[in-house]
Amino acid sequence: MYAFVLPGTIFFILYRYIPLLGSVIAFQNYSPFQGFIHSQWVGFSNFQRIFASADVVQVIINTLTLSLLQIAFAFPVPIILALMLNEVRNDFFKKFIQSIVYLPHFLSWVIVASIITIFLRSDGLVNIFLHDMFGTNPIQFLQIPALFKPIVVLELIWKESGWGTIIFLAALAGVNPELYEAALVDGANRWRRIWHITLPAIRSTFVILLILRLGNVLDNGFEQIFLMLNPYVNDVGNVLDTYVYYKGIQQSDFSFATAVGLFKSVVGLILVLGANQLAKRFGEEGIY
Template sequence: MRTITKPLAGPSSALTGSRWMAIRRKLWKSRTMYLFVLPGTIYFILYKYVPLLGSVIAFQDYSPFQGFLHSDWIGFSNFKKIFDNPEVVQVLINTLTLSLLQIAFAFPVPIVLALMLNEVRQDWLKRFIQSLVYLPHFLSWVVVIGIVTIFLRSDGVVNSFLQHIIGSQPIQFLQQPVLFKPIIVLEIIWKESGWGTIVFLAALAGVSPELYEAAIVDGASRWRRIWHITLPGIRSTVIILLILRLGIVLDNGFEQIFLMLNPYVMEVGNVLDTYVYDKGILQSDFSFATAVGLFKSVVGLILVISANRLAKKFGEDGIY
């Protein structure tokens, strides 16, 4: 009669068991920290990752009445429409132009502002200026656009000032296509630059004071100290934020653009975000709107990976 012997647990199974017990102990030891992380994790799963399943309609002729399972598959036809349609090409050009203007003019302002605040020696004055420049961040775009409209409309503050000072005729600032993009960039600078200085001020706090003391002893001027100590000290932070900014280069912000659009500036102001809203919500072309959104995400991913590799070639850490 054959006897079946049960194999003994080998060293590998014992090692696996000990590793699992070590992981369980670490999880239990840090249970409070994981409880704090849990709400954010659930938020990202429900509102960021689960909606990604709906991206399949970019490859379908989606009908809400047929649903995901029964809508016809059409492959990459919706993506071909992005480049075959001249209107989409113009919208893409508007988006890239506005994003490049924001990177060129709005991105450096928080750096300059942080450098200026870092040179303020009176603590009360520094705190007052910080509070003053942080305040616009907490205003909604509806309020900001309302303030801009009050200032720039034909009978607004700016036109009234120009009329009383130099006697000029009212200028239609909000209806001039050539002024649309500069106004958008200036709004972003006014609203978000103060808030952006928080990261750079935190980076500046990590620069060793001994470097400044040594530079002063050597007779370095203030500009020399900024150029040779301060800027190199925050270079990695600037590069990381620039890489992350490139990841949303096709995302101009729907609310601000939507509130600033009017028939006079539609040709230069219509960007991908507002175009997707028009096609997906107003015209119910859900598949094409999803294809445009997926295209934005892929382009952003490619730019982030490319910029990160380029940063590493220049000796920086990058974001991963």
Template sequence: MRTVAKAASRVPGPNAGAWTRIRRKLWKSRAMYLFALPGTLYFLIYKYVPLLGSVIAFQDYSPFQGFLHSDWVGFDHFRSIFDNAEVVQVLINTLVLSFLQIAFAFPIPIVLALMLNEARQEWFKRLIQSLVYLPHFLSWVVVIGLVTIFLRSDGVVNSLMANLFGTEPVLYLQQPYLFKPLIVLEVIWKESGWSTIVFLAALSGVNPELYEAAVVDGASRFRRIWSITLPAIRSTIVILLILRLGTVLDNGFEQIFLMLNPYVKEVGEVLDTYVYYKGVLQSDFSFATAVGLFKSVVGLVLVVAANKLSKRFGEEGIY
């Protein structure tokens, strides 16, 4: 009986063959996985492990008591997000600024890619591409520094207006009604050229014979763009729009923080800067974490909803 039991224990289970195949595939592609290892470790260490700290959103966290001994408060911090009038105003500022960027900054790379695609002189096309790509490599510190030089009271714009029209200096950076337009224009100038890379890559896959056939049929240039070029990049536009909706509550900390001043804080304070002030400067770690977790959940819901909506209209979506 013992011999039979030992023999039975050596018989491979139903999943043994599957695990063997997996090990063989991993070993066969070991070089590829080795190259992917640094990126995998980066996301594990800096993206997934910090998620464990989100537990303090449900605690009255104290650095002296730590995660294990801080008092649990449940969803109290999440309720205070909507009970606090200041947070509601910050949330409105964030949404308005995000939708302004989607409405005005998102279409610009598409238009720019269409214009570059229609350029016939290759040297001119490459020159324009290089010029519009360059601002992407500038940090927001440099960009805001340039904006300040141009728009401050003794800056280039005020000096030019005074010399031409004799007008008094205008404090552009301290005008609340100019804050959001300036933010959108800065994003357009800095990132539009770089974003065209994706659309130009999509356009490179269009069969040139389609354009030749359209010319033979008498289609105008605008008609060719509408009937051939735009449908070719429609799926790319939808995917990028879905990803952009996932960051609708994320306006970017550096740009907003550098543009803020006491005169525009009421209209310019967004969730990113508010979390910094509450969590870092005022040491309200639990509330700041609750706001950050709320941002992530809203972004996830918007991505899933937009992805399902795109599939209903016949697009592929992101998954």
């Protein structure tokens, strides 16, 4: 068993724990030519810049807004799909629907962004349909700031909801069928059986996934956002992940970018610990 655990352990040591040592540059005015040892120490000045910069404050607002939208609209969809699939009695139809909703997960964000661009560009399928049906002029969907966040959330729902359904279906598979039979004998209709048997069966899974999601509340996924950004929506679409890339890679401000990333990680840790304690107060097991 230890041999099976070893590859994953090595992965986390090499790519998660050892790189943490590089976080020291968040407290330095780091220069690649001077290295970790000889770069000037500046204490918490890089962290002070986070709240002193209007750009960073706007980026944090964008990040939180998008995360809350994802939690409010994208997070419940796998639960709803799992509940719907759990009520399907035709095994062939159920497996067919499962396969269809799982497939987008295996597409890269590059492909997903390309599909969305093809559909929503000025000469795309959506504008062609609107023009043929209603005679409208081409709408620049990808250049309208108000539409950026809804498009990103809908992309996430389409791509990842089917994969997230697997976890909840696995939880529902452990429900004793005799509970449904007993409830049916007692006269409970389908909605009652869902409310009193199905939902309690996935409650602990829901709580654990929500706690883990709160830990990533400042993490919107770099690749998806980066691929959808353009100068027209940059003010509302630039989030911490892309901001760190622009500052750290394109502008070579390594120390400040590291400070922003470290700040994001600390906030995520605090949210996980807080949500876990709150879950325990409500009688759930939590993640530890």
